[in-house]
Structures are given as structure tokens and as C-alpha cells.
Amino acid sequence: MSDTTSQSGKAKVRAWYEPDAKLSRRHSADKRLRAYGIAAIIFALSMLATLVGTIAITAAPAVTQTMVTLEVEVPEGAVDPSDPRGGSYQRILNDSIMRIFPEVDTPREKRELRKLFSNGGQYALRDKVVDDPSLIGRTFDVTFPLADIGDQLHKGVIDRNLPPDYRRVSDMQIGWYDRLVEQGRISAPLNWGMIFNADSRFPELAGLWGALVGSFYALLICFFVSFPVGISAAVYLEEFAPKNRLTDLIEVNINNLAAVPSIVFGLLGLAVFLNFFGMPRSAPIVGGLVLSLMTLPTIIIATRAALKAVPPSIREAAIGVGASRMQTVGHHVLPLAMPGIMTGTIIGLAQALGETAPLLLIGMNAFITAAPDSMFNPSTALPTQIYIWADSPERGFTSRTSAAIIVLLGFLVCMNAIAIYMRKRFERRW
Amino acid sequence: MNKTAEEAGTLAKAAASVQAGHESKIAATNVSVFYGEKQALFDVSIDIPARQVMAFIGPSGCGKSTFLRCINRMNDTIDICRVTGTIEIDGADIYDPKIDPVLLRARVGMVFQKPNPFPKSIYDNIAYGPRIHGVAKNGSAMDEIVETSLSRAGLWKEVKDRLNEPGTGLSGGQQQRLCIARAIAVNPDVILMDEPCSALDPIATAKVEELIDELRQHYTIVIVTHSMQQAARVSQKAAFFHLGNLIEVDETEKVFTNPTDKRTQDYITGRFG
Structure with missing residues (x-):
């Protein structure tokens, strides 16, 4: 009897710990949701990996620069020792090249041959002689870049098996190049010129130095304008301003300002800084001012959030011992909010570093072959340099564009990493 | 009885x-x-x-x-x-416009519901008030104020060896007595x-x-x-x-x-x- 009752009981009444269909549906819904989340993350990561991977693969050839080493004889009298800059180094270099290839004699062939060597050779030679005028009248080695076609040939970017009409290198040039390789004159050291040269029309000579200096000046201006102004504005709005319609309006507008497309700030900069105030075109100072317009709302919003996060009890404590409002803010609230403010500022500056559109409008996409001496000189910036290079037809600029993107991304990642580190390091729990 | x-x-x-x-x-x-x-x-x-x-x-x-x-x-x-x-x-009306609330609050100290020490050292928590009111500069005069205030708040024995540790590291009761000591320090x-x-x-x-x-x-x-x-x-x-x-x-x-x-x-x- 007890058997039957227990069996029938089992069939009818479920024990409390046995799951029913509804519960397992709930659990499977949980699992599904988690799977969607993981899938989304995998998708995002693979996109990122594809992006970075493609850029890195394209940039790889720009890591090295093909150089050629020639013995150059600087004849006595070709260069005036009292003014070594004035020598005709182009001709001296040409003579040295011709000594290696004595069979080249028609002007057409000479032109072809000359195209294999970078135009920068004469400057490498000149710099060497200027540094050490005792070289005049002697023969010595000069190392300088091959021209773009030679560089691409060395890196295999130009396929020598294609029919001559389909490649930018003639059979003759390939022959000369092979001879240089045989003679051990070709080397491919790390491409420091890519960082330390200014821009050039020739890809083998083009570098980011001008853009780096320009971006540095622009960010410096941006920081020194937007940081104090942003903090002052945020402190006033958060700690001192009365709550009324006007401050509400200001708050809404600051939030709107953060969403204004950057090209609009560029137009504003063009109209106000260049046309009205007559500031120099293409100069980092104007770029910095325009970027600071964009960074300001970011800094104000971050600062206000950081100030809000400081518990009111700290303000009460300070006011309670007789601190004035300014002392309360200056001695307690602001220092406690500073990590948050710095984090927001760095993120704002990182945004500014990558911003292109406003800089295009104020002319920071000009072709400038020297790094700016000051923030008033024309210059490019990192993102505009990428823009210029991406627009250039030479093969060498393809890899250099990607390399420049990696440099820019590197800076952005570093800045964001600093921001994250600061947030973790100085995070305070109340 | x-x-x-x-x-x-x-x-x-x-x-x-x-x-x-x-x-x-x-x-x-x-x-x-x-x-x-x-x-x-x-x-x-x-x-x-x-x-x-x-x-x-x-x-x-x-x-x-x-x-x-x-x-x-x-x-x-x-x-x-x-x-x-x-x-x-x-006898003085504290809402008189001539009265500066900063001076008033130095005479009328306050201790709050939740202990709210400054996230600074124990010493600086006490010294902050006297410092902003110019009662004492850093040095022996300030050391004395810190010691008296903490003693009066019954905290001196517990914290005298760790005055440079943060006030927020104390227990809740100690924090509250630190806040009392902080209020006392400006001599209200x-x-x-x-x-x-x-x-x-x-x-x-x-x-x-x-x-x-x-x-x-x-x-x-x-x-x-x-x-x-x-x-x-x-x-x-x-x-x-x-x-x-x-x-x-x-x-x-x-x-x-x-x-x-x-x-x-x-x-x-x-x-x-």
C-alpha cells in the first residue's frame, strides 16, 4: 500500500527541487542571451582584428627603406670649402652613378637610370660634406635611399615577371638594380626616415616628423586652452551656479556642443580665427584652438561628472570647519575629482589627436616639407598627413599611409591606456 | 532604590x-x-x-x-x-549680513550623521581647520593643537603612532571621534x-x-x-x-x-x- 501511494504521489506531486518546463525555458533564455553577447563580442573583436591586421600588412613594407651605398668622389674645386652648401652635388652624384654604369650613354637612358635613385641622394651627400669639409677632394661612401621604384622592386611590391607595360619599372632599370644587388650596394635598414623626415613629394623621403611636431603643438594649445577653461566652467556650473533656467539652458547646450559634427567647428575656426582674427593659415595654433573648441564640452562633461562623484559629506565637512566655498572646492573637491578630470581630459585630447575634418578646413593639409619651428608656422598634423598620403598616387605612399595610421593608433592607444591606468590607480571608493 | x-x-x-x-x-x-x-x-x-x-x-x-x-x-x-x-x-544675530558664515562656523563646529573625515592623514584632518583660519602654522604649535584636539576627543592614545595614516582607514567609531576632534581643533x-x-x-x-x-x-x-x-x-x-x-x-x-x-x-x- 505504501508502495502504491508513494508511486502515485511521485507521478502527481513534483518535489520542490525538480525543475518544471517554465524554469528550464528561463534558463535556456539566459543561456541564449549570454551566447548572443559572446557572439557580439567575437564579431566586434574579429572586425577590429581584420582592420588592424589589414593596416599592419599594408604597412609592413614601410618598416624598412631600401638604401644604396655609392663611392662618391668629391673633386677639389667642385665644392667651395668656405661655402660647402653651395656645391653642385647633383652633378657629383650623377658622375659617381655613371662610373658604376659606364655603358649608359644616351640622355634617355641616363634619365631612366637616374630615376632609380632618390632625389634625396644629393642632400645626403651635401649634409655629409657640410658636416666634414675635409672630405672635399676625397672618395668616400654615401648611403641614400633608392627611389620609390627601386624600393618597391626590392620589397617585391612591383612584380618583375609582369610584362613591361604593366609595371612602372623598365627592363633596363631591373637590370641596373640587379647589378647594384650583385655589387652588394643595396641594404634595407629600419626606416627611421619615416619618423624623422618631414613630408616630401618622394615617398622614399617622406616622413611624419612635421606632422608629429604639428600635432604636438596643436595638442599643447588644445590642452592649455581647454583644460583650464573647461575646469573653470565645470566648477562654476557644478559648485557655484544657481539652478535656474539659464544654467539649464547652458547645460543642455554644452551637451549639444559635444555632439556637433567636427567639420562645423572647422568652419567656425575658418570664419573666426582665420578670417576675423587673421591668424596664420595652416598653423598649429589655429588647429589647437579649433580642437580645443571640440575638447571643451568633453572636458566640461567629464569634470562635472567627476565633481558630482565627490560625496557631499566631504563638502559639508569642509564647510563645517569653516572653509569658504572656494577653499572647499580648491582644497577638497577638486583634488578628489582630479583623477576623473584627467581621465576625461586625456580621452578628449585623444579624440582631438585623431580629428581630421576641422584641420582640413583651416589648411593643415598643406604640403609642407619642413617641421614647423613654432606653433605659428604652417604644418600638418598626423591625421591630415594620413589624408595627404592616402591621396598620393605613388606606390610607396600606400604602405606609408598605413604605417602613419599605425603611428596614430599607437598614440591613441597609449593615451587611452594612460586614462584607464589613472582611473584604476586613483579610483576612490567611499 | x-x-x-x-x-x-x-x-x-x-x-x-x-x-x-x-x-x-x-x-x-x-x-x-x-x-x-x-x-x-x-x-x-x-x-x-x-x-x-x-x-x-x-x-x-x-x-x-x-x-x-x-x-x-x-x-x-x-x-x-x-x-x-x-x-x-x-547676543549677536548670526543672520546679520555683517556676520561672515566662515567665522561663524569656526565658532560653531559640526559633527555629521555619517563620519566624514577628509581622505587625508589623521594629522591633516585635524590641522585643516586651524590652518585655514590661520590659528597656527605647521610646526610645534600645530602639533600641540592636533594632540589636544585628539586627546579631548579621546582618540590620542589610539592614533598617536599613526598620525600620517589616512583618516578614512580608522574604524567607524574612531572616524566619528576624529570628526569631533576636527571640530574641536578650531576652538569652537x-x-x-x-x-x-x-x-x-x-x-x-x-x-x-x-x-x-x-x-x-x-x-x-x-x-x-x-x-x-x-x-x-x-x-x-x-x-x-x-x-x-x-x-x-x-x-x-x-x-x-x-x-x-x-x-x-x-x-x-x-x-x-
């Missing part, structure tokens, strides 16, 4: 202490407080005697904290708050305490109560508390607030044993609140 006799004895003592010259330190007349349109406090008039502990009791939202915060103009920090009436400390006459023990455990509470009892030799203390036992233990006078009105103020003994008002009676017997 005999309860009434005991009560009579303490009452007599309290009366004697009043006669012994507990002059009025704070005199409030017709104080009303408005938050925007809403009136939170209605015509409160009260005399708070010097060097005694006055407890404000009453149900939540009755205005006792609001009134407490009027005494050092802490309400100034709230934009929509408006105070009418007069509060005189030693009056110390306002807004439910100082509500975030503390019973042992820490007992220590703070003991401290309050010692402090009343030097300071006039006004304490807001939700605990009627605490009011009975630490205060000599008690004021009962209800719905923004001051209902009754008298010797603590009398308020708790023989209140005049029905509402006081109901509150202390636990019928509401």
Missing part, C-alpha cells in the same frame, strides 16, 4: 546646575525655514544654555536637523532655503551634532556618548538624535519637535518623565514616530 527619590535627586541637581549660572548661549526667536514654497520650520523660539547638552528629539522630518543646521548657517549652501527670525549667539564654543551615532555600533556609540558628556565642560553641545535612550543618557535639556513645530523644551528628566504636551507623551511612549 526608590525611583521617584532618585528622579527627584537628579531633577534637583539639574535645577541646581541651571541656578549655578548656565546662561543662555544661543537664543532663537521665531525661526522659520522655507525650502522653496514649503515651510519646514514654524516660528521656533528656544534658549540653549551654555555648557550643557541639549538634545533635539522628534520623528523623522520634524525639522530638528533643519533647525540644527540653522545654528551654523549650514543651510546657506542650499539655494532654495530661506531662514527668517533671529538666532543670537552670545558650540558643537552641533546631527545624529552622530546613527552609523555606529553600540560600543562605539557608548564611547561617543561618554565623550559628549566630557565635552560639555568646555562646549555647548546640541545633539539631534533619534534614540530617546541616547537623549536621556547624554542631555540635560531636551526639545521635542513635531511637524516643524517646537512642541516642548525642558529639563530632559522632565520631558521624559512628565511631559506637558500630549504629543510628547505619545512620542516618547512609542505611540508614533
Whole structure:
């Protein structure tokens, strides 16, 4: 009897710990949701990996620069020792090249041959002689870049098996190049010129130095304008301003300002800084001012959030011992909010570093072959340099564009990493 | 043994202490407080005697904290708050435009509900007030102030070897005594305490109560508390607030044993609140 009752009981009444269909549906819904989340993350990561991977693969050839080493004889009298800059180094270099290839004699062939060597050779030679005028009248080695076609040939970017009409290198040039390789004159050291040269029309000579200096000046201006102004504005709005319609309006507008497309700030900069105030075109100072317009709302919003996060009890404590409002803010609230403010500022500056559109409008996409001496000189910036290079037809600029993107991304990642580190390091729990 | 006799004895003592010259330190007349349109406090008039502990009791939202915060103009920090009436400390109206709230708050210290030490060292917590008021520069004079203040707050022995450690690292009760020491450091006459023990455990509470009892030799203390036992233990006078009105103020003994008002009676017997 007890058997039957227990069996029938089992069939009818479920024990409390046995799951029913509804519960397992709930659990499977949980699992599904988690799977969607993981899938989304995998998708995002693979996109990122594809992006970075493609850029890195394209940039790889720009890591090295093909150089050629020639013995150059600087004849006595070709260069005036009292003014070594004035020598005709182009001709001296040409003579040295011709000594290696004595069979080249028609002007057409000479032109072809000359195209294999970078135009920068004469400057490498000149710099060497200027540094050490005792070289005049002697023969010595000069190392300088091959021209773009030679560089691409060395890196295999130009396929020598294609029919001559389909490649930018003639059979003759390939022959000369092979001879240089045989003679051990070709080397491919790390491409420091890519960082330390200014821009050039020739890809083998083009570098980011001008853009780096320009971006540095622009960010410096941006920081020194937007940081104090942003903090002052945020402190006033958060700690001192009365709550009324006007401050509400200001708050809404600051939030709107953060969403204004950057090209609009560029137009504003063009109209106000260049046309009205007559500031120099293409100069980092104007770029910095325009970027600071964009960074300001970011800094104000971050600062206000950081100030809000400081518990009111700290303000009460300070006011309670007789601190004035300014002392309360200056001695307690602001220092406690500073990590948050710095984090927001760095993120704002990182945004500014990558911003292109406003800089295009104020002319920071000009072709400038020297790094700016000051923030008033024309210059490019990192993102505009990428823009210029991406627009250039030479093969060498393809890899250099990607390399420049990696440099820019590197800076952005570093800045964001600093921001994250600061947030973790100085995070305070109340 | 005999309860009434005991009560009579303490009452007599309290009366004697009043006669012994507990002059009025704070005199409030017709104080009303408005938050925007809403009136939170209605015509409160009260005399708070010097060097005694006055407890404000009453149900939540009755205005006792609001009134407490009027005494050092802490309400100034709230934009929509408006105070009418007069509060005189030693005969000077603290809402007179000539009075600087910064100076007022140096004379009227405050201890808050939740211990709120600055996230600085124990030393700097105490030294901050004297420093901004220019009482002492860093050095031996400041060291002395720190030691006296911490000693008076009964904390010196516990923290003297770790003055450079952060004040936030202390236990809750120690933090609250640190806050009391911080208030003492600027040498006030009056110390306002807004439910100082509500975030503390019973042992820490007992220590703070003991401290309050010692402090009343030097300071006039006004304490807001939700605990009627605490009011009975630490205060000599008690004021009962209800719905923004001051209902009754008298010797603590009398308020708790023989209140005049029905509402006081109901509150202390636990019928509401």
C-alpha cells in the first residue's frame, strides 16, 4: 500500500527541487542571451582584428627603406670649402652613378637610370660634406635611399615577371638594380626616415616628423586652452551656479556642443580665427584652438561628472570647519575629482589627436616639407598627413599611409591606456 | 532604590546646575525655514544654555536637523532655503549680513550623521581647520593643537603612532571621534551634532556618548538624535519637535518623565514616530 501511494504521489506531486518546463525555458533564455553577447563580442573583436591586421600588412613594407651605398668622389674645386652648401652635388652624384654604369650613354637612358635613385641622394651627400669639409677632394661612401621604384622592386611590391607595360619599372632599370644587388650596394635598414623626415613629394623621403611636431603643438594649445577653461566652467556650473533656467539652458547646450559634427567647428575656426582674427593659415595654433573648441564640452562633461562623484559629506565637512566655498572646492573637491578630470581630459585630447575634418578646413593639409619651428608656422598634423598620403598616387605612399595610421593608433592607444591606468590607480571608493 | 527619590535627586541637581549660572548661549526667536514654497520650520523660539547638552528629539522630518543646521548657517549652501527670525549667539544675530558664515562656523563646529573625515592623514584632518583660519602654522604649535584636539576627543592614545595614516582607514567609531576632534581643533564654543551615532555600533556609540558628556565642560553641545535612550543618557535639556513645530523644551528628566504636551507623551511612549 505504501508502495502504491508513494508511486502515485511521485507521478502527481513534483518535489520542490525538480525543475518544471517554465524554469528550464528561463534558463535556456539566459543561456541564449549570454551566447548572443559572446557572439557580439567575437564579431566586434574579429572586425577590429581584420582592420588592424589589414593596416599592419599594408604597412609592413614601410618598416624598412631600401638604401644604396655609392663611392662618391668629391673633386677639389667642385665644392667651395668656405661655402660647402653651395656645391653642385647633383652633378657629383650623377658622375659617381655613371662610373658604376659606364655603358649608359644616351640622355634617355641616363634619365631612366637616374630615376632609380632618390632625389634625396644629393642632400645626403651635401649634409655629409657640410658636416666634414675635409672630405672635399676625397672618395668616400654615401648611403641614400633608392627611389620609390627601386624600393618597391626590392620589397617585391612591383612584380618583375609582369610584362613591361604593366609595371612602372623598365627592363633596363631591373637590370641596373640587379647589378647594384650583385655589387652588394643595396641594404634595407629600419626606416627611421619615416619618423624623422618631414613630408616630401618622394615617398622614399617622406616622413611624419612635421606632422608629429604639428600635432604636438596643436595638442599643447588644445590642452592649455581647454583644460583650464573647461575646469573653470565645470566648477562654476557644478559648485557655484544657481539652478535656474539659464544654467539649464547652458547645460543642455554644452551637451549639444559635444555632439556637433567636427567639420562645423572647422568652419567656425575658418570664419573666426582665420578670417576675423587673421591668424596664420595652416598653423598649429589655429588647429589647437579649433580642437580645443571640440575638447571643451568633453572636458566640461567629464569634470562635472567627476565633481558630482565627490560625496557631499566631504563638502559639508569642509564647510563645517569653516572653509569658504572656494577653499572647499580648491582644497577638497577638486583634488578628489582630479583623477576623473584627467581621465576625461586625456580621452578628449585623444579624440582631438585623431580629428581630421576641422584641420582640413583651416589648411593643415598643406604640403609642407619642413617641421614647423613654432606653433605659428604652417604644418600638418598626423591625421591630415594620413589624408595627404592616402591621396598620393605613388606606390610607396600606400604602405606609408598605413604605417602613419599605425603611428596614430599607437598614440591613441597609449593615451587611452594612460586614462584607464589613472582611473584604476586613483579610483576612490567611499 | 526608590525611583521617584532618585528622579527627584537628579531633577534637583539639574535645577541646581541651571541656578549655578548656565546662561543662555544661543537664543532663537521665531525661526522659520522655507525650502522653496514649503515651510519646514514654524516660528521656533528656544534658549540653549551654555555648557550643557541639549538634545533635539522628534520623528523623522520634524525639522530638528533643519533647525540644527540653522545654528551654523549650514543651510546657506542650499539655494532654495530661506531662514527668517533671529538666532543670537552670545547676543549677536548670526543672520546679520555683517556676520561672515566662515567665522561663524569656526565658532560653531559640526559633527555629521555619517563620519566624514577628509581622505587625508589623521594629522591633516585635524590641522585643516586651524590652518585655514590661520590659528597656527605647521610646526610645534600645530602639533600641540592636533594632540589636544585628539586627546579631548579621546582618540590620542589610539592614533598617536599613526598620525600620517589616512583618516578614512580608522574604524567607524574612531572616524566619528576624529570628526569631533576636527571640530574641536578650531576652538569652537558650540558643537552641533546631527545624529552622530546613527552609523555606529553600540560600543562605539557608548564611547561617543561618554565623550559628549566630557565635552560639555568646555562646549555647548546640541545633539539631534533619534534614540530617546541616547537623549536621556547624554542631555540635560531636551526639545521635542513635531511637524516643524517646537512642541516642548525642558529639563530632559522632565520631558521624559512628565511631559506637558500630549504629543510628547505619545512620542516618547512609542505611540508614533
